[in-house]
């Protein structure tokens with residue numbers, strides 16, 4: 001019954017490999033669980049700043065652990081993560097602001113669903129976290145969007161829109177909404193259950209999310 005569907009908001013940034021894992025699992029489960037998944041592209045840099053947190057990869061031992069962890073997780077989740085040759089340059093020097101503004105623009109223009117937001121986000125993750133490719137230049141964003149099935153003229157309009165005040169403010173608002181839920185990192189899943197927002201950080205909380213919404217966790221690749 002449509003009215004009993006639980007809303008899950010997924011806040012993410014394509015700079016974050018753990019967000020990619022969370023994103024793919026939520027996309028796989030959106031037709032398995034009785035949920036209404038709302039993709040919430042936001043800016044992790046703003047979350048770090050707004051919450052006073054620091055990226056975990058800046059602690060050398062954590063960075064080494066995460067490299068091994070991501071290798072294992074990529075296989076377990078069946079998501080083709082392969083870290084860029086210089087993760088510090090990709091994550092902290094180049095960053096994801098223009099990419100996330102672009103995703104926000106795609107969301108602003110998309111009507112009747114979020115297929116394009118899903119596909120463009122995935123293509124951007126493929127670039128930065130699988131193929132060691134740039135996600136900052138207009139040509140890079142354009143390539144990702146065309147691969148996701150958008151036309152050249154749509155991409156041209158979206159590139160223009162992505163630098164507008166409207167879209168900058170939209171991304172700021174989404175980031176602020178995540179901060180209002182006490183976000184300190186991504187992915188962040190906000191499950192709306194019985195009028196209450198239950199907040200989960202990380203791509204390793206699916207058993208708990210399932211328990212919280214009264215559904216069954218069947219591993220990272222549910223059989224439908």
Ligand SMILES: N[C@@H](CCC(=O)N[C@@H](CS)C(=O)NCC(=O)O)C(=O)O
Pocket residue numbers: 015016017018019053054055056184185186187201202203204
């Ligand atoms: N244990 C979590 C870790 C997620 C994680 O490290 N996310 C990063 C971004 S890729 C973050 O925002 N971390 C903030 C923190 O660890 O305080 C998972 O398995 O998903």
